Amino acid sequence: MLSIIIPTYREADNILPLVGRIRAALEPAIAYEIVFVDDNSRDGIDARVEEVVRAGAPVRLIVRTDERGLSSAVLRGFREARGDVLLCMDADMSHPPEAIPQMFQTLQAQQADLVVGSRYVAGGSVEEGWGFYRWLNSQVALWLARPLSKVRDNGAGFFMLPARVFKLGRDLNPIGYKMLIEISVKCPCQKVVELPIHFSDRKFGQSKLSTREQLLYLLHLKRLYDYKFGWISRLVQFCAVGLSGLVVNLAVFALLRQFSIANGVAYAFAIWASLTWNFIPHRYLSYDPKARQPVLPQYLQYVLHCLAGAVVNWMVAIPLALASGRFDGHVYLAALAGIGAGAMVNFVVWRFLSGTISDEKRNA
Secondary structure (H helix, E strand, O other), X not given: OEEEEEEEOOOHHHHHHHHHHHHHHHOOOOOEEEEEEEOOOOOOHHHHHHHHHHOOOOEEEEXXXXXXXXXXXXXXXXXXXXXXXXXXXXXXXXXXXXXXXXXXXXXXHOOOOEEEEEOOOOOOEEOOOOOXXXXXXXXXXXXXXXXXXXXXXXXXXXXXXXXXXXXXXXXXXXXXXOHHHHHHHHOXXXXXXXXXXXXXXXXXXXXXXXXXXXXXXXXXXXXXXXXXXXXXXXXXXXXXXXXXXXXXXXXHHHHHHOOOOOHHHHHHHHHHHHHHHHHHHHHHHOEOHHHOOOHHHHHHHHHHHHHHHHHHHHHHHHHHHHOOOOOOOOHHHHHHHHHHHHHHHHHHHHHHHHOOEOOHHHHO
């Protein structure tokens, strides 16, 4: 049996036409159930579901009151599904129900682990009038996720997989609105097939894609990169944050030197400024969210963790580099030497001693 999982939030107006199209596409050839997972919309969706049930449609409604989010709703539906094949699709009819039989047949005939209704393979298309911003947003999201998944349209919300493959997934804990990327990374999807679809604009209701959802998507990607690539991912993040701190360090150092402040004092203030600058991104990228503390105590803890690196930074840049004359006339090269030495010490301390860098593979 095929279980069709449809997450909803204020999508009541789409229930009747969507169920009608699904029934027309599947009956009587494919046994199926439809499971709507609603985030407590209170928009009359329960009455609409009762109406289609009375009309003979195999539909269930799960109403969640304890959490919200598209991906977690799909996860809830997959876990409560009765079928041995699982399908995820949107409620706004942007995904064509008429493509479900082909996806189902492909999954069985090719013994695939994952079948995706794709906009970005030959034959796939999107509704005219998307506009440049919407197209660019989609392309950037796909590009950011490319190293994680072999799926070309890795942001698709229309996909099917055997229940056995889903049950073999480890540490499934998605956030935001992109469930497919979670599945493709954490489930054993060795054979992936992408079928072209036409992606339509919604007919009723309003899009739920907000700036908050886009930020959650970035956080989701961060967690998946940590899960898949481990310490290499964290090293890249650490270096990216450190690069911004490098700019702050040199800018503050240059500014203070304009006031004829001694190099040693000026550079100590520059280190402190860059360390403080780096704290905020590290707080959200490197600390385990479950262990996040109030800002001031965590800032003081962060300073303590960075103290050894700061001392090495200053000792290389000032006494060893500037005072020795080896960087005579190249004060900023001396600062760069100190920054490099301090960064290496900081990463070693954070990676192996502090325990504050999150291990997403363990905590996901």
